[in-house]
Amino acid sequence: MVDFIEIFVERVVHFIENVVQPHFNYWSYVVLMMIGLWGLIAKRNLIKKLIGLSIFQTAIILFYVSLGVKADATIPVFDYEAEKSKSAAVVLPAEPSEMGGKSDGKYKKIDPDHYANPLPHVLMLTAIVVGVATLGVALAVAQSIFKDFGTLEEHEILEKIKTGDYVKHD
Amino acid sequence: MAMKWLALVAVVFTGALLIYGVSDFPDWGSADSPANGGIEGAGRSVSQTFIQETKPLTHVPNMVTAVLADYRGYDTMFETVVVFAAGMAIFAVLRVLKTVDGQHSRVIRDRSVDGDHQRIIVGTTCKILIPVIQMFALYVVAHGHHSPGGGFQGGVILGASFILLGLSDGMETAMERLSEGKFVAMAAIGVLIYAGIGLLSQFVGRDFLDYGALQPLLGTPDEGWARSHAMLGVEVGVTFTVTAIMFAIYVNLASKGELKGGL
Amino acid sequence: MIDQLPVICVLSPLFGALFVALFGSRSHSACFPIAIVSLVISLICAIGCTQQVFTTGQAMDYFVGGWGAGKVVEGVEIPLGFGIQLRVDHLNALVLCIIGIAVLLVSIFAIRPQGEKDTEKTHYFYSLFLMLACGLFGQTITRDAFNLFVLVEVSSLASYGLIAMGSSPRGTVAAFNYIIMGTVGASFYLLGVGYLYLKTGTLNMDGIRQVIELSPDVADSRSVMVAFILIMLGMWIKMAFFPLYGWLPNAYSYCPSSAGAVLAPLMTKVSVYVMIRMMITVFGLEWVFESFDWSALIVWLAVIAIFAGSVFALAQNELKKMLCYLIVAEVGYMVGGAWLADADRWGLTGAIYHILADALMTLCLFLAVATFAKRAGVIKLDDLDGLFKKMPLTMVGFIVGALAMIGVPPTCGFFSKFYLIRGGIESGRWEFVIALLVSSLVNAILFFRIFEIAYFGSSPPEGHGHHDDEEHGETTARRGLEAPLTSLVPLWITAALIIGLGLMNGQVVEFIRKTVGLLGGGAA
Numbered sequence: 001m002v003d004f005i006e007i008f009v010e011r012v013v014h015f016i017e018n019v020v021q022p023h024f025n026y027w028s029y030v031v032l033m034m035i036g037l038w039g040l041i042a043k044r045n046l047i048k049k050l051i052g053l054s055i056f057q058t059a060i061i062l063f064y065v066s067l068g069v070k071a072d073a074t075i076p077v078f079d080y081e082a083e084k085s086k087s088a089a090v091v092l093p094a095e096p097s098e099m100g101g102k103s104d105g106k107y108k109k110i111d112p113d114h115y116a117n118p119l120p121h122v123l124m125l126t127a128i129v130v131g132v133a134t135l136g137v138a139l140a141v142a143q144s145i146f147k148d149f150g151t152l153e154e155h156e157i158l159e160k161i162k163t164g165d166y167v168k169h170d
Numbered sequence: 171m172a173m174k175w176l177a178l179v180a181v182v183f184t185g186a187l188l189i190y191g192v193s194d195f196p197d198w199g200s201a202d203s204p205a206n207g208g209i210e211g212a213g214r215s216v217s218q219t220f221i222q223e224t225k226p227l228t229h230v231p232n233m234v235t236a237v238l239a240d241y242r243g244y245d246t247m248f249e250t251v252v253v254f255a256a257g258m259a260i261f262a263v264l265r266v267l268k269t270v271d272g273q274h275s276r277v278i279r280d281r282s283v284d285g286d287h288q289r290i291i292v293g294t295t296c297k298i299l300i301p302v303i304q305m306f307a308l309y310v311v312a313h314g315h316h317s318p319g320g321g322f323q324g325g326v327i328l329g330a331s332f333i334l335l336g337l338s339d340g341m342e343t344a345m346e347r348l349s350e351g352k353f354v355a356m357a358a359i360g361v362l363i364y365a366g367i368g369l370l371s372q373f374v375g376r377d378f379l380d381y382g383a384l385q386p387l388l389g390t391p392d393e394g395w396a397r398s399h400a401m402l403g404v405e406v407g408v409t410f411t412v413t414a415i416m417f418a419i420y421v422n423l424a425s426k427g428e429l430k431g432g433l
Numbered sequence: 434m435i436d437q438l439p440v441i442c443v444l445s446p447l448f449g450a451l452f453v454a455l456f457g458s459r460s461h462s463a464c465f466p467i468a469i470v471s472l473v474i475s476l477i478c479a480i481g482c483t484q485q486v487f488t489t490g491q492a493m494d495y496f497v498g499g500w501g502a503g504k505v506v507e508g509v510e511i512p513l514g515f516g517i518q519l520r521v522d523h524l525n526a527l528v529l530c531i532i533g534i535a536v537l538l539v540s541i542f543a544i545r546p547q548g549e550k551d552t553e554k555t556h557y558f559y560s561l562f563l564m565l566a567c568g569l570f571g572q573t574i575t576r577d578a579f580n581l582f583v584l585v586e587v588s589s590l591a592s593y594g595l596i597a598m599g600s601s602p603r604g605t606v607a608a609f610n611y612i613i614m615g616t617v618g619a620s621f622y623l624l625g626v627g628y629l630y631l632k633t634g635t636l637n638m639d640g641i642r643q644v645i646e647l648s649p650d651v652a653d654s655r656s657v658m659v660a661f662i663l664i665m666l667g668m669w670i671k672m673a674f675f676p677l678y679g680w681l682p683n684a685y686s687y688c689p690s691s692a693g694a695v696l697a698p699l700m701t702k703v704s705v706y707v708m709i710r711m712m713i714t715v716f717g718l719e720w721v722f723e724s725f726d727w728s729a730l731i732v733w734l735a736v737i738a739i740f741a742g743s744v745f746a747l748a749q750n751e752l753k754k755m756l757c758y759l760i761v762a763e764v765g766y767m768v769g770g771a772w773l774a775d776a777d778r779w780g781l782t783g784a785i786y787h788i789l790a791d792a793l794m795t796l797c798l799f800l801a802v803a804t805f806a807k808r809a810g811v812i813k814l815d816d817l818d819g820l821f822k823k824m825p826l827t828m829v830g831f832i833v834g835a836l837a838m839i840g841v842p843p844t845c846g847f848f849s850k851f852y853l854i855r856g857g858i859e860s861g862r863w864e865f866v867i868a869l870l871v872s873s874l875v876n877a878i879l880f881f882r883i884f885e886i887a888y889f890g891s892s893p894p895e896g897h898g899h900h901d902d903e904e905h906g907e908t909t910a911r912r913g914l915e916a917p918l919t920s921l922v923p924l925w926i927t928a929a930l931i932i933g934l935g936l937m938n939g940q941v942v943e944f945i946r947k948t949v950g951l952l953g954g955g956a957a
Contacts, residue, residue, distance in 0.1 A: 041177035133256030148602035191659025201502035259594025
């Protein structure tokens with residue numbers, strides 16, 4: 001019995017070290033996303049559904065940002081001082097203000113692994129804004145529902161639709 | 171109860187699907203993954219090109235800003251349109267335009283309830299805070315080329331300062347500063363600035379949003395600087411829209427669309 | 434100038450929306466001309482693009498921001514996927530035209546927005562309407578997988594607003610469900626694009642396909658398969674494919690009727706187009722049908738969708754809801770057709786042709802039904818009683834749409850079914866062929882029941898009082914009931930186009946089949 005537990009624990013540790021750990025962020029995004037999805041489907045209150053929706057969307061942001069991460073990299077803002085002192089291979093002008101113009105290949109020597117991938121950050125800026133916009137519209141619709149039905153519980157709204165017990169505008 | 175079982179099935183199924191896809195991802199933080207390092211043998215990846223060539227192409231140190239406002243500027247324009255569309259949708263859903271007599275007697279600016287002490291503390295604090303917040307917002311917009319920041323971030327902060335004014339001094343005070351006509355126009359003008367800059371380069375004879383074409387107009391030494399300046403213009407447009415819509419969302423939701431003191 | 438057409442097509446409604454927001458609140462009469470002008474410009478651009486593609490036989494490329502692949506800027510060679518690419522090719526040129534026609538006709542139809550009482554909101558309506566058009570145009574021509582997501586959200590947010598702004602509280606509840614479902618669908622799509630980006634390192638559709646074709650490792654990887662499933666799931670939610678259709682009927686039947694008339698024909702159809710675009714351009718048909726090969730399962734789902742849609746439609750008592758369930762069945766046609774996987778791609782051709790045909794048919798029926806609702810207060814089937822005499826001119830349009838839905842030649846509905854059935858026979862999927870035939874039969878029953886009620890009346894005359902009523906009705910009919918020209922002209926144009934598209938089917942199909950990858954069995 002003890003052996004069995006030991007083997008089981010060993011297996012679990014092995015699994016975590018080799019499968020989960022290298023993809024730790026990806027696993028956590030899936031868990032987070034499923035929490036959101038659960039809230040979205042199982043909760044009856046419309047505002048709780050919206051909270052679920054927000055968690056759902058935020059999980060996607062975690063996923064995207066994770067895929068642009070590079071170990072030991074810094075933020076994707078060009079660091080003049082660091083580039084200048086790091087290696088003589090990069091021939092940069094004396095003053096930052098003189099930089100630019102023709103590439104002439106000198107910037108190819110910048111180590112791309114030194115900076116995180118900027119693209120996922122850009123995409124997620126867009127996704128965040130889209131998420132906020134959707135949430136705003138959803139809240140407005142929820143408020144409009146509350147005006148007509150006097151409740152935000154889904155089953156009560158369905159009940160009221162059946163009985164016709166709501167504010168009709170005609 | 172049935173809903174809970176359905177939710178459980180959906181969650182387990184989707185979760186399993188996603189984990190299945192994750193299992194052959196490259197390791198987290200790997201610089202050689204296709205997204206970061208490109209496909210083997212296919213030369214420099216797009217992401218590497220962004221990192222290495224942003225400086226010569228646009229003179230902007232912050233690569234995120236360059237990608238956002240220039241290379242993928244078309245995306246960002248529609249992102250601003252999404253914000254604008256959300257604002258319009260909220261107006262369409264909530265705004266109460268028909269005024270029935272006596273219906274508007276609800277007092278939004280009810281100061282007697284809180285008592286004078288609280289109002290003095292909150293009001294004075296906000297009076298000191300709001301200008302600082304707005305200065306910071308402008309800094310975030312202007313400094314987006316060199317550090318994390320830009321139009322969206324700055325716009326949200328600027329919008330928050332107006333919302334703070336609305337919370338502390340009542341919505342009417344805030345609406346006196348930024349009335350309905352003003353913020354709707356401001357939101358539209360923001361997108362108009364963005365799309366207008368793009369259209370301007372079309373009039374010069376290049377493609378939409380090709381900021382390099384604006385070099386003769388801006389009088390910059392090369393096209394890179396023209397791109398840099400045009401990006402700032404675009405960010406200002408974004409700031410306009412985001413500020414206005416953030417405030418619009420707040421006032422609509424807070425007053426159930428009645429917007430006392432509006433049009 | 435001509436190379437700028439694709440982007441102008443998208444921008445024109447955007448500027449229209451902005452000007453409506455700026456000037457519309459002061460004078461509502463300014464909204465309508467702005468909307469018409471901007472949509473006419475878009476339609477001209479769409480037709481210009483199609484003309485260009487037709488005469489040159491080549492796709493039109495447009496690189497926003499001048500970041501064209503292979504171009505050298507400041508000594509830097511720009512790789513593919515650096516900026517955002519737009520492309521009008523044989524697949525989307527006609528879709529672009531249909532969208533242009535539909536939004537223009539509905540905007541004429543909507544001169545006085547019906548359904549919503551609050552006419553003070555006219556400028557919000559037009560602003561959202563134009564942004565919806567902008568999003569739909571943009572989705573159709575973009576070649577960038579992420580840009581597609583942003584444009585899907587532009588059109589979705591506009592449609593949430595349009596649905597929720599109606600006066601019916603049930604419409605608001607439906608809009609809430611639609612927001613939840615729509616956002617989940619878009620999120621799945623976004624996630625799928627993320628998986629693809631991680632594996633291929635690019636967001637350009639052609640770039641992704643090149644990597645999948647060149648590298649067997651990527652093509653066989655689980656991530657790409659999951660990405661494909663996620664993208665398909667997302668699009669199926671957006672287009673209301675069978676098990677995920679729950680949001681559609683209420684959302685489209687309780688919204689303002691002019692909003693319904695543009696959403697019902699276009700939103701689902703553009704999602705179907707996006708699905709086909711994903712299959713052809715992003716993954717490549719070869720990969721979809723050979724490596725993935727879920728064709729049998731999905732065609733069965735489509736068969737169930739067709740049956741379910743038809744059965745639910747039969748059970749409906751409300752005219753609009755019946756049409757909404759027919760849309761669910763029609764989506765089954767298109768998804769099933771696209772997945773038939775016959776060697777000559779007749780199923781896929783039929784599905785693309787059906788996008789055009791179904792957009793026109795649905796537009797025609799919704800315009801007619803919205804006119805019935807506005808002029809005669811028709812909501813339920815029984816309300817149609819004797820309407821043929823009262824509104825003969827509107828009824829003509831309705832009949833053309835209905836005959837197309839049933840599949841009577843020479844309307845386009847017949848030819849799209851013809852190509853779909855041909856695909857079904859060639860791929861040996863008899864269940865799909867049977868479903869199509871049964872669905873046609875059900876449509877015939879549904880619409881002939883309506884004709885009967887409208888022509889002969891639903892109930893036998895009940896003595897004297899009824900006759901009085903009818904005579905009285907007839908006198909008002911001559912003046913009051915028949916719809917104004919702003920409603921009739923769009924309806925008749927649509928009806929004419931339905932017949933025109935049917936008669937032109939040979940040329941149209943020939944044009945569609947020039948799409949890269951559609952002929953020769955694989956992604957060329």
